Amino acid sequence: MNNDYELIALDMDDTLLRSDKTISDETIESFKKVRDAGKYVVICTGRPVAEIAPYDEQFKEMQYYICESGALVYDHFAKKPAARHTIDTSAMEAIIDAISHDDVMVQVMVNGASIVEGAKIPNMAHYQMGVYVSLYSTVAKKVDDIIPVIRDNAGSIEKINVYHTSREASIRTSERLAAKNLPIERIYAETASLELSPKGIHKGVGIADLASSLNIPIEKTIAVGDADNDIPMLKTAGLSLAVANANGHAKAAADLIIPDNNHDGCLYAINKYLLG
Template sequence: MNSPTIELILSDIDGTILDEQHRIDQKLPQTIQQLKKQEIPFILASARSPRGIFPLAEELQLGDTPIACYNGALILEGNATNYQTITEHALQSNDVVLILDVIKRNFPQVSISLYSGIEWFVDRTDKWTDIEAAITKDSPTVQDLQLFLLENNQPIHKLLLIEESAIIQELHKFLQKLPLNDTSFYLSKDNYLEVTSKEVSKEKALIDIANYYQIPLAKTMTLGDNFNDIPMLELAGLGIVMQNAPQEVKNSADIETLSNNDYGVSYAIHKYVLAKK
């Protein structure tokens, strides 16, 4: 295909710029420096929290480039010590209260993580929070979540619900029947259920960031590997999918690159962006 001239790149993190060992594509830091010379922003977009993204942004020397956290529920500009909000979409507190109550009553074994701004709260630590902490290099604050909601008026950007796959699938079906006002659910893994506002998606994050830079969507490129990446892969001028992605995700993209273990992101940027300059 004749690929468009790219002026903005939005990339997923896990399974995309990170390999199976959660290590950054070793060729990417140098590639990003080449993008900087061409004044092409490279944006990280993930279900991760800011604390799970800022260290990667620093390792990649992205400077104050925006990051899209919680799949776009919170878009920040800056760094870990000095940042400002560009856009945010919080869950409605009544929805969160109802969801927590249902889980406590009917699915007490499910691990609940609540994210507000850069903060990560849990009502207990368990094997699931330990796994997530190891992946994101972040640590949660233990807090009675229901009491937290009563005593604080902080925006809730995401809930992450984790357990064995069969239980999460059952919980997913249960929650979809609740009378919620502004809540959407999606599985980022077969045992990870993400809960955000209906206004949140990587597609909308791409729109927000393209508007921020005043760059047409036709001149954007997105890279991803999972189901929550499909909307941004379809919307961008050039959607690049990783070789390690499920077939359904591959079907949504324009081009398939190498796998996350074979520097697929760097390869795609060199072939479809830098080689055209």
């Protein structure tokens, strides 16, 4: 088996993480094998650093996290950002207007932190995000009103997630933003989430920038994902893999389909394609 690949980037939710948000012991053990082989396994997620922190011990063999869909590359060993991109300040008022038309829960990411309206956390199932109640209760910074947070942190916000009650509602918000021709990226995630990132920034940029900084040719990278926000990295990496539970768009963008997230698909990818 060809084991010339040097780096594998794994999406977290519904890819590396099982449905109960855990990781198998065998997969965790494989991270050390990768490091011992002089190669890299990295997380490439839409989550901010704060939401990866509960897994820091399990990820102790990983030096880098590509966070916030490529907006922040974090050096886990040095405990500091290696690269960072922020949303243009000119977009903020238009974003505020666009999200004011529907019942939404908004998450703002600043310097790797997660900021949300605390009163909405117990009701996250209403926004199709119920599985994250415990995580947000633990790691998110809680505020009473998210709008002043957006205004006060203009120029420092890496990413904004807008959680809706339905996919149709997220499409309406996306269409309102598209009509404003803003310098942002819009991408769907989860069941009814809309992710807003700096213009030109996505997971594909994150994996390309990290590979370049490590002097790894992009053709020697592997990406594993399951959803629309993974498609840019699936199209960028030298080998793209979709877990069997991935949506149709991600599967169409992938070179190969591997076992699902509940049957150690990422472990399969590491052993077969990275370690060989």
